[in-house]
Amino acid sequence: MHRSKMLFLTALVVLGWAAGDRARSDEQEATANILAHALEAARNVCHEACERDQAAEADPELVQARMYLRETARPGGTMMRQGPMLAIERLNPEFAKRLAAAIREVRVAGLAEAGVFSAYRPPVFGVGGFTDKFYSLHAYGLAVDMFGIGIAGSPEARIWHETAARHGVVCPYGYGHRVEWNHCQPTQLQAVTPANPLRETITGAGPVDIEQMFEVGNRLLANIETAIASVVENRPVPAIYTMSRSRLSMSTRFARRSARLRTAKRHSFTIRQVMANRAGHKVRRGIRAARHAPSRTRIKVVVLSKRMK
Numbered sequence: 001m002h003r004s005k006m007l008f009l010t011a012l013v014v015l016g017w018a019a020g021d022r023a024r025s026d027e028q029e030a031t032a033n034i035l036a037h038a039l040e041a042a043r044n045v046c047h048e049a050c051e052r053d054q055a056a057e058a059d060p061e062l063v064q065a066r067m068y069l070r071e072t073a074r075p076g077g078t079m080m081r082q083g084p085m086l087a088i089e090r091l092n093p094e095f096a097k098r099l100a101a102a103i104r105e106v107r108v109a110g111l112a113e114a115g116v117f118s119a120y121r122p123p124v125f126g127v128g129g130f131t132d133k134f135y136s137l138h139a140y141g142l143a144v145d146m147f148g149i150g151i152a153g154s155p156e157a158r159i160w161h162e163t164a165a166r167h168g169v170v171c172p173y174g175y176g177h178r179v180e181w182n183h184c185q186p187t188q189l190q191a192v193t194p195a196n197p198l199r200e201t202i203t204g205a206g207p208v209d210i211e212q213m214f215e216v217g218n219r220l221l222a223n224i225e226t227a228i229a230s231v232v233e234n235r236p237v238p239a240i241y242t243m244s245r246s247r248l249s250m251s252t253r254f255a256r257r258s259a260r261l262r263t264a265k266r267h268s269f270t271i272r273q274v275m276a277n278r279a280g281h282k283v284r285r286g287i288r289a290a291r292h293a294p295s296r297t298r299i300k301v302v303v304l305s306k307r308m309k
Helices: 002-057 060-072 077-082 084-089 093-108 155-166 197-201 210-218 224-229 250-262 288-292
Strands: 115-118 144-147 268-276 299-307
Touching (some): 060 084, 060 093, 060 115, 077 084, 093 115, 093 210, 155 224, 197 210
Antiparallel strands (some): 115 144
16 A cells, blocks of 8 residues: 555656646747747847948948938927937938938028928828828838928028029928928929839838838939929929818927027017906906906906017
8 A cells, every 4th residue: 555655656746747847848938939029020120220221331421411310300299209210211311311411501501400300201100181191202211391491481491492402302392382391302203192113112100121112212313403493482282182271280380489589570469458446356358358347347458569679
């Protein structure tokens, strides 16, 4: 009986060790699978960056242009969502060089705040005036929105348009357009239709192959003569563009505010103050607020005008 118990206990120990070995083996296999998936994901993330790094090593001018665009940028919401540097690195390389050269020149000319506000953005962000975001050149690294070039129709905006054109950068809607005066690109193309080969180079989340996207985009680049000829005050908006002409973009509001701060114009404003004849009683919101004043109280409206220097 004692021997049977010993054999039974020995069998339990052996089975326990075997089960433990299988558990450890399963755990190790699961860990190995997790590591393999993580490594594959890291490779996918690194692939695009590695390709950019290799291209950059062969083109120091491109590296300098990208760094300059990043240093002078005023990143908006879409740039911050993906990282300002990534938004710039996904711009077409030739476009990035042209854009950096134009910004350098216009800053020397007096537009010290000129820079990129919105650069590359994938269709999945849902930003822009096109109903179908795949129409936007931003999704292919072929468009930017500028900051610090004055308001629509201003002398500063015209200076930027003319300077950009000399470097092969087209601002197709004209410096007088109320919404898109600050939209610039290296091509005359205004929308990427479904038949365009560029469509095959991206998904909603971004480029399928960034080098292929750049290669196809290079076929659409305008020459400097064409860019200079495109400097016009107004240009018709394509029918496919759906944003209201009266709607101002975020960059427009920033530009107007900046222009107001820099301008020494004198503005007039009116202050309306409604006072009751009771001591210490004031009604804050103009004539309509007089309803809240005590009954049988005479209301006096005082209108003050002031000139700002």
